[in-house]
Amino acid sequence: MNSKRAIPTLHDVATTAGVSTATVSRCLNFPDRVSPRTKDKVLAAIEALGYSPNFGARAMAARRTNTIGAIIPTMENAIFARGLQAFQEELRLHGFTMLVASTSYKPEIEEEQIRSLVSRGADALLLIGHDRRPEIYDFLETQGVPALVTWAFDAASHRTSVGFDNQRAMQEMATEVIKLGHKKLALISAETANNDRALARRTGIYQAMEDAGLPPHDLQVVETSYGIVEGANAFGEIMGRGQKPTAVFCGNDVLAVGALRRAREMGISVPQDVSVIGFDDIELAQVAYPPLTTVHVPHREMGQKAARALSRLLLEGIPLEPTLLKTTLVYRNTLAPINF
Amino acid sequence: MNSKRAIPTLHDVATTAGVSTATVSRCLNFPDRVSPRTKDKVLAAIEALGYSPNFGARAMAARRTNTIGAIIPTMENAIFARGLQAFQEELRLHGFTMLVASTSYKPEIEEEQIRSLVSRGADALLLIGHDRRPEIYDFLETQGVPALVTWAFDAASHRTSVGFDNQRAMQEMATEVIKLGHKKLALISAETANNDRALARRTGIYQAMEDAGLPPHDLQVVETSYGIVEGANAFGEIMGRGQKPTAVFCGNDVLAVGALRRAREMGISVPQDVSVIGFDDIELAQVAYPPLTTVHVPHREMGQKAARALSRLLLEGIPLEPTLLKTTLVYRNTLAPINF
DNA sequence: TTGTATGCGTTATCAA
DNA sequence: TTGATAACGCATACAA
Numbered sequence: 001m002n003s004k005r006a007i008p009t010l011h012d013v014a015t016t017a018g019v020s021t022a023t024v025s026r027c028l029n030f031p032d033r034v035s036p037r038t039k040d041k042v043l044a045a046i047e048a049l050g051y052s053p054n055f056g057a058r059a060m061a062a063r064r065t066n067t068i069g070a071i072i073p074t075m076e077n078a079i080f081a082r083g084l085q086a087f088q089e090e091l092r093l094h095g096f097t098m099l100v101a102s103t104s105y106k107p108e109i110e111e112e113q114i115r116s117l118v119s120r121g122a123d124a125l126l127l128i129g130h131d132r133r134p135e136i137y138d139f140l141e142t143q144g145v146p147a148l149v150t151w152a153f154d155a156a157s158h159r160t161s162v163g164f165d166n167q168r169a170m171q172e173m174a175t176e177v178i179k180l181g182h183k184k185l186a187l188i189s190a191e192t193a194n195n196d197r198a199l200a201r202r203t204g205i206y207q208a209m210e211d212a213g214l215p216p217h218d219l220q221v222v223e224t225s226y227g228i229v230e231g232a233n234a235f236g237e238i239m240g241r242g243q244k245p246t247a248v249f250c251g252n253d254v255l256a257v258g259a260l261r262r263a264r265e266m267g268i269s270v271p272q273d274v275s276v277i278g279f280d281d282i283e284l285a286q287v288a289y290p291p292l293t294t295v296h297v298p299h300r301e302m303g304q305k306a307a308r309a310l311s312r313l314l315l316e317g318i319p320l321e322p323t324l325l326k327t328t329l330v331y332r333n334t335l336a337p338i339n340f
Numbered sequence: 341m342n343s344k345r346a347i348p349t350l351h352d353v354a355t356t357a358g359v360s361t362a363t364v365s366r367c368l369n370f371p372d373r374v375s376p377r378t379k380d381k382v383l384a385a386i387e388a389l390g391y392s393p394n395f396g397a398r399a400m401a402a403r404r405t406n407t408i409g410a411i412i413p414t415m416e417n418a419i420f421a422r423g424l425q426a427f428q429e430e431l432r433l434h435g436f437t438m439l440v441a442s443t444s445y446k447p448e449i450e451e452e453q454i455r456s457l458v459s460r461g462a463d464a465l466l467l468i469g470h471d472r473r474p475e476i477y478d479f480l481e482t483q484g485v486p487a488l489v490t491w492a493f494d495a496a497s498h499r500t501s502v503g504f505d506n507q508r509a510m511q512e513m514a515t516e517v518i519k520l521g522h523k524k525l526a527l528i529s530a531e532t533a534n535n536d537r538a539l540a541r542r543t544g545i546y547q548a549m550e551d552a553g554l555p556p557h558d559l560q561v562v563e564t565s566y567g568i569v570e571g572a573n574a575f576g577e578i579m580g581r582g583q584k585p586t587a588v589f590c591g592n593d594v595l596a597v598g599a600l601r602r603a604r605e606m607g608i609s610v611p612q613d614v615s616v617i618g619f620d621d622i623e624l625a626q627v628a629y630p631p632l633t634t635v636h637v638p639h640r641e642m643g644q645k646a647a648r649a650l651s652r653l654l655l656e657g658i659p660l661e662p663t664l665l666k667t668t669l670v671y672r673n674t675l676a677p678i679n680f
Numbered sequence: 681t682t683g684t685a686t687g688c689g690t691t692a693t694c695a696a
Numbered sequence: 697t698t699g700a701t702a703a704c705g706c707a708t709a710c711a712a
Contacts, residue, residue, distance in 0.1 A: 007482070007483055007484055008482070009688090009689055009690090010689060010690060010691095011689075011690095019698080019699085020698070020699045020700075021689090021690080021691095021699090021700095022691085022692085022698070022699060022700075022701090023697085023698060023699075025690065025691060025692085026691095026697090026698085029691080033697075034697070034698085035697060035698090038697080038698080049482075050478065050479050050482040050483065052455055052458055052459050052479075052483060053459055053689085053690075054400065054459065054461070054688085054689050054690070055396065055456075055459040055460045055461060055690095056395065056396030056397065056398075056399040056400045056405075056460075056461055056688090056689080056690090057396065057400050057688070057689035057690040057691085057704085058396075058689075058690050058691075059396040059690085059704090060394065060396045060397050060400065060688095060689085060690070060691085060703090060704045060705060060706090061689080061690040061691035061692075061703075061704055062690075062691055062692085062704090063691090063704075065396075075415060075421055075424070075425070075440075076418065076421050076422070076425060077418060077421070078416065078417060078418070081415055081416050081417070082416070084415070085415070085416060097456065099439065100415075100440055115392055116395075116437065118392055119392050119393055119394065119395040120395045120396075120460075121394070121395060121396055138390065139390050139392070142347070142348070142389075142390040143347055143390065143392060144347055227623070228623050228626070228627050229623075232627075257627055258627065260627075261626075261627045261629075264629065283567070283568050283569075284568075284624075286568070286601075287568050287572075287597055287598065287600075287601045289601075289604065289629040349704090349705055349706085350705060350706060350707095351705075351706095359682075359683085360682065360683045360684075361683090361684095361705090361706075361707090362682070362683060362684075362685095362707080362708080363681085363682060363683075364706095365706065365707055365708085366681090366682085366707090366708095369707075373681075374681070374682085375681060375682090378681080378682080393705085393706075394704085394705050394706070396690095396704090396705080396706090397688085397704070397705035397706040397707090398705080398706055398707075399688090399706090400687090400688045400689065400690090400704095400705085400706075400707090401687080401688055401705080401706040401707040401708075402688090402706080402707055402708085403688075403707090
C-alpha cells in the first residue's frame with residue numbers, strides 16, 4: 001500500500017530475478033552473452049517492475065551516450081525540418097539518437113545550447129554554418145566532442161563541413177536573372193550579422209552583378225529577421241521607394257512567400273511587374289502562388305550524408321571529410337524576362 | 341604536448357583552484373554561499389580548464405534534471421512550432437530546459453520516445469492528445485514522471501490536459517458553414533487511427549450536420565497523412581467524383597493549403613465553386629491564396645499555460661488542473677454562401 | 681565559509 | 697555463463 005513506490009533500479013531487477021546486477025546489465029547490452037533461461041527471468045523482472053535504465057548513470061559508466069546533438073537556428077519554419085528529418089532517420093539506422101536544440105539565430109543561445117548538449121553527453125554535434133567564436137571550437141575540442149558543420153561549405157575554413165556553396169548557388173541564379181534582362185535588382189536578406197549563409201548569398205549576387213558589368217552598389221538590400229510577415233514588409237518597403245527593382249531576390253523561400261503576398265496586396269503582378277526569387281526550395285515554394293522560382297538545396301541528401309559521416313567517425317574512427325553538395329535552379333512561375 | 345587531454349572534471353577544477361570539490365560544486369549551484377575570493381579562484385580555474393559539468397553525474401547525484409520533455413507528432417510543419425516555442429520560452433523563465441522529440445505520428449515511436457526521455461531524466465513530459473495505451477501511463481506513474489496532455493481537452497479523461505475542445509471547435513465552424521447554405525460537405529482528415537484530435541474534429545462535423553437535419557452519412561471523408569501534397573491529392577480525389585461537395589473541410593491548415601493548390605490547378609475557383617475550410621490558423625493560413633478561413637487555435641497561450649502548470653507542479657507542488665482554452669472562427673476568403 | 685565522506689545507477693574488469 | 701567490485705562525476709549531509 002505504498003502510495004509512492006521508488007523508481008526501480010538495476011539492483012531491484014537483479015534482486016527480483018535472483019541474479020547479479022552484472023547479469024542484468026549484460027542482458028540489456030549483450031543479450032547473447034547470457035543464457036536463455038536467465039534472460040527470460042531478467043526480462044520478466046524488468047517488465048514486472050517497469051524498469052527503465054537511468055541514462056545518466058549509464059552514460060557515466062559507459063562514457064558514451066549514442067546521442068548526437070543538432071543545433072539549428074529555428075524550428076519555427078520548415079527550412080531545417082527536412083534536412084533534420086533525414087539526419088535523424090539515418091542516425092537511427094546506426095543506433096544513434098538525435099537531440100535537437102534551437103537558438104533563435106542568437107549566438108549566445110547557440111553557445112548555451114552547445115554547452116548544454118555537450119554536458120548532456122552528446123557524442124558529436126551537428127552545427128549550421130561556420131560562423132562562431134573560436135572559443136567555442138576550442139571548448140568542443142577540449143571536451144573531445146567532434147562537430148560537423150552543415151548548410152554551408154567553405155573550402156577556406158578548416159572546420160569540416162557537409163554542405164553547399166551558398167555564394168555560388170545564389171550567383172548562378174543571379175546570373176540567370178541578369179541574362180533575362182534584369183538590371184534593377186533588390187534583395188530581401190536574412191540578417192547577415194551572425195549568418196554566413198545569408199552573407200554568402202548576398203555576395204553571390206554582388207559577384208554576378210560585377211561579372212555582368214552592373215554596379216553592385218545598385219543592389220537594394222533590406223535585411224530583416226525571419227518570417228512571412230517580415231518578408232512582406234520588406235517587399236513593401238522596397239516597392240514603395242522611387243527606384244523600383246524589376247527582380248527581387250529573397251534570402252529564402254519564407255521571405256519570398258511573404259513578398260508574394262504583399263505584392264498581391266499591393267496589386268503588383270508577379271512576374272509581369274516584378275520577378276521574385278526564393279532560396280531553399282522547401283515545400284512552401286511549390287504551393288506559393290504563383291509557384292516560386294528558387295534555388296533547390298538538397299536538404300535530405302545533406303542530412304543523410306552528415307549522419308553517415310558522423311556515424312562512421314564515431315563507430316569506425318573514419319575522419320570527417322569535407323563534402324560539397326550541388327544546388328540547382330528551379331524555374332517555376334515567378335521569374336520572367338524583362339521585356340515580358 | 342599531450343595530443344589528447346582528458347576531459348576536465350570537478351575534481352580537476354578543485355585541484356587547480358586549490359579547494360575541495362564540494363566548494364566547486366557550491367560555487368556552481370549556490371554562488372552566494374561561497375566567499376568572493378574563492379569564487380574568483382574557482383571561476384578562473386573553470387575558465388582555464390574549459391570545464392563543463394557532466395549532466396549525467398549531476399542528475400544522478402541531485403535526482404533531478406530541470407528538464408522537461410515534449411513529444412510531438414512531427415516537426416515537419418509548423419502545426420506544433422508556435423505552441424512549443426511558447427512552451428519553451430515560458431519554461432526557461434522558470435529555469436527548465438525543454439527537450440523535444442517527434443514521433444511521425446507513430447504510437448510505437450512515441451512510446452520509445454517517452455521511455456527515452458524518462459530515461460534521460462525528464463522531470464515531466466508534455467504530450468499531444470490523450471490517445472495512448474494505458475500501459476504507458478502506468479509506466480510514467482511508476483517512474484514518477486508527471487505528464488501533461490495538450491492540444492486536446494477531454495473532460496471525460498482523467499488525464500489532466502491544457503487544451504481545447506477539438507470537436508466543439510469544428511462543430512461551430514461546420515454549423516456556420518451549413519448556415520451559409522452548404523449541404524454537400526466533404527472532409528479531408530488526418531488519419532484518425534491514433535489521433536484523437538482528428539477524430540474529434542470529424543465528429544464535430546457529424547454533430548453539426550445532425551443538428552441541422554443533414555444525414556451525417558453524406559459527409560464525404562478522405563483520410564490522408566500529413567502534408568501539402570497529400571492535401572492536394574485528397575482534394576483532387578474528392579472533386580473528381582460524381583457528387584461534388586460545395587464545401588470541403590480540412591483537418592488542418594496544411595491539408596487545406598494543398599487543397600487550394602489543387603483547386604487552382606484544376607481550374608476550380610475558391611470560394612466561388614467550392615469553399616475550403618482549414619483548422620489551426622498557422623501563419624500559412626494567412627499567406628495562402630486566397631487567405632484561408634479557418635479555426636484559430638491559441639497555440640501560444642496553450643504552450644505558455646502548459647509550461648506554467650508544469651513548473652508550478654515541479655517547483656511548488658501545485659497539482660495540475662484541467663484547462664480548457666477557447667478557439668475562434670477566423671473568416672478570410674475561402675468560405676462563401678452557397679448562393680454566391 | 682570550507683572540507684570529508686558517502687551514495688546516486690550503471691558499465692566493465694576480473695575471477696570464478 | 698555468472699558474480700563481485702571498482703570506477704564514473706557530481707551533490708549533499710555532516711563535521712570542522
